[in-house]
Amino acid sequence: MSEPYIETYYRDTLNSNEERQSLSENIDTEVCVIGGGLAGLSTALGLVEKGKRVTLIEANRIGWGASGRNGGFVAKGYASGYRSLVKKVGLEHTQALHKLATAGRSLIKERIQKYDIECEPLRQGVLGVSWNNKPEAVHDYIEFMRKDLNAPLEFWSTEKVREVCKTERYYAGFYSPEDYQFHPLNYARGLAEAIESHGGTIYTGTKAQKIEEAGSGYEVHTPKGKIKCDQVVLCCSIYVDDLNKKLKYAAFPVYTFVMVTKPIPEDRLNAALNTDYAIFDNRYAQDYYRRLPDNRILWGGRVSLKGAPANLAQIMVKDLLKVYPQLSDVVEADYAWGGELCYAPHKMPQIGQLKPGYWYNTCFGGHGLVPTSVGGDVVSSAIAEGDERYKLFKPFSKLWFAGGPLSPYIAQSVYYLWRARDLLISMKK
Numbered sequence: 177m178s179e180p181y182i183e184t185y186y187r188d189t190l191n192s193n194e195e196r197q198s199l200s201e202n203i204d205t206e207v208c209v210i211g212g213g214l215a216g217l218s219t220a221l222g223l224v225e226k227g228k229r230v231t232l233i234e235a236n237r238i239g240w241g242a243s244g245r246n247g248g249f250v251a252k253g254y255a256s257g258y259r260s261l262v263k264k265v266g267l268e269h270t271q272a273l274h275k276l277a278t279a280g281r282s283l284i285k286e287r288i289q290k291y292d293i294e295c296e297p298l299r300q301g302v303l304g305v306s307w308n309n310k311p312e313a314v315h316d317y318i319e320f321m322r323k324d325l326n327a328p329l330e331f332w333s334t335e336k337v338r339e340v341c342k343t344e345r346y347y348a349g350f351y352s353p354e355d356y357q358f359h360p361l362n363y364a365r366g367l368a369e370a371i372e373s374h375g376g377t378i379y380t381g382t383k384a385q386k387i388e389e390a391g392s393g394y395e396v397h398t399p400k401g402k403i404k405c406d407q408v409v410l411c412c413s414i415y416v417d418d419l420n421k422k423l424k425y426a427a428f429p430v431y432t433f434v435m436v437t438k439p440i441p442e443d444r445l446n447a448a449l450n451t452d453y454a455i456f457d458n459r460y461a462q463d464y465y466r467r468l469p470d471n472r473i474l475w476g477g478r479v480s481l482k483g484a485p486a487n488l489a490q491i492m493v494k495d496l497l498k499v500y501p502q503l504s505d506v507v508e509a510d511y512a513w514g515g516e517l518c519y520a521p522h523k524m525p526q527i528g529q530l531k532p533g534y535w536y537n538t539c540f541g542g543h544g545l546v547p548t549s550v551g552g553d554v555v556s557s558a559i560a561e562g563d564e565r566y567k568l569f570k571p572f573s574k575l576w577f578a579g580g581p582l583s584p585y586i587a588q589s590v591y592y593l594w595r596a597r598d599l600l601i602s603m604k605k
């Protein structure tokens with residue numbers, strides 16, 4: 177059964193809520209993309225832009241999963257972090273992955289402009305702040321990012337951070353001028369319209385149930401029709417289930433959460449969060465947040481084994497007030513929701529082919545807006561033009577067993593470990 181959008185601030189501020197049709201016949205196409213999140217949409221758009229005949233199917237609605245529920249931080253990089261990437265694959269390889277991320281971030285903006293996608297507020301600038309007083313560690317990170325990856329990060333002293341984030345919780349940080357924020361669900365729906373403007377076809381409420389080899393291609397079975405295609409791309413994230421057991425067992429789910437406050441009087445908000453930059457802190461279990469146009473705060477953080485706890489809104493408000501206690505009499509939650517992330521143990525995307533023409537483009541974790549743009553670009557270029565850049569993800573594309581039914585428990589334990597480490601760090605400051 178197809179599911180509607182869950183209740184979020186994004187759903188309630190959609191440009192349009194038009195529903196597409198579900199598939200009810202047998203059809204032929206060149207490439208069938210499965211999954212209407214940002215990974216599937218970016219792949220399908222890349223393909224139609226390069227002249228391929230494409231059909232995208234989505235079990236629920238466009239951007240129904242993490243892609244329509246996230247924090248809206250369009251920041252370069254991958255969930256694993258660049259320093260750990262250097263350790264895993266060396267500097268040169270990391271630089272090549274970073275180059276892809278830089279291009280992926282630009283591609284999002286180019287598409288917003290080219291297809292006139294209204295996904296405001298498109299606000300420039302992300303500020304990373306420290307929970308502990310270690311300015312030398314911030315300098316060290318900036319130096320690494322500048323020297324090795326040519327990223328123009330700017331050092332902000334504790335005083336400068338506290339001019340905009342009026343809290344004693346934070347210390348020195350770095351400002352990233354090229355990262356930005358947007359409305360992810362309007363962006364996802366804008367990509368879907370762009371695909372259709374190039375002649376691509378999209379069916380929502382259409383779940384792929386089985387994929388079979390058929391001649392030199394594949395046949396995708398859905399409840400009311402089959403799609404015969406030359407190539408198939410799975411962009412199903414954590415919802416892949418038994419459609420492909422290898423992908424299912426190579427990933428584990430992590431739930432994470434967002435709360436949006438009711439509008440806050442402007443003078444009171446300015447006396448706490450006096451900036452339009454998106455903010456995140458440097459803890460393992462970090463808070464990330466930003467102001468919305470109508471003076472609300474969108475506050476993200478936490479992970480959990482299961483879905484949202486019943487008192488999610490209160491928990492998130494408490495987290496916000498830990499940082500900005502001066503807002504205690506004006507903060508009230510209006511929305512609180514959760515979303516499911518797809519992680520591989522190495523925290524990098526899984527991109528590759530299981531068999532010739534049977535592609536996967538998945539596992540973007542909690543840092544997926546830029547990487548899904550990258551994944552869509554490299555997979556669509558590989559299919560349409562034989563481009564081999566997708567092979568840069570080869571070190572991460574082996575589908576190792578990630579814990580199966582135990583994986584959520586492992587994820588929760590890791591989170592508790594992170595929180596314990598955060599506590600130790602804050603005690604040492």
Ligand SMILES: Cc1cc2nc3c(=O)[nH]c(=O)nc-3n(C[C@H](O)[C@H](O)[C@H](O)COP(=O)(O)OP(=O)(O)OC[C@H]3O[C@@H](n4cnc5c(N)ncnc54)[C@H](O)[C@@H]3O)c2cc1C
Pocket residue numbers: 210211212213214215216233234235236237238239240241242243244245246247248249250251382383384385411412413414415416419432433434476514515516517537538539540541542543544545546548
């Ligand atoms: C609360 C939250 C906050 C986040 N904040 C940020 C952030 O600020 N910045 C950032 O970069 N990243 C963030 N992320 C992560 C980012 O949203 C994800 O990495 C990214 O959206 C993943 O995209 P996706 O297309 O792989 O998966 P999804 O968006 O989950 O899409 C997968 C889609 O596939 C469909 N599907 C699955 N199986 C089938 C099938 N058999 N047939 C048809 N369709 C199927 C599903 O219905 C779903 O719509 C956040 C995520 C969450 C949950």
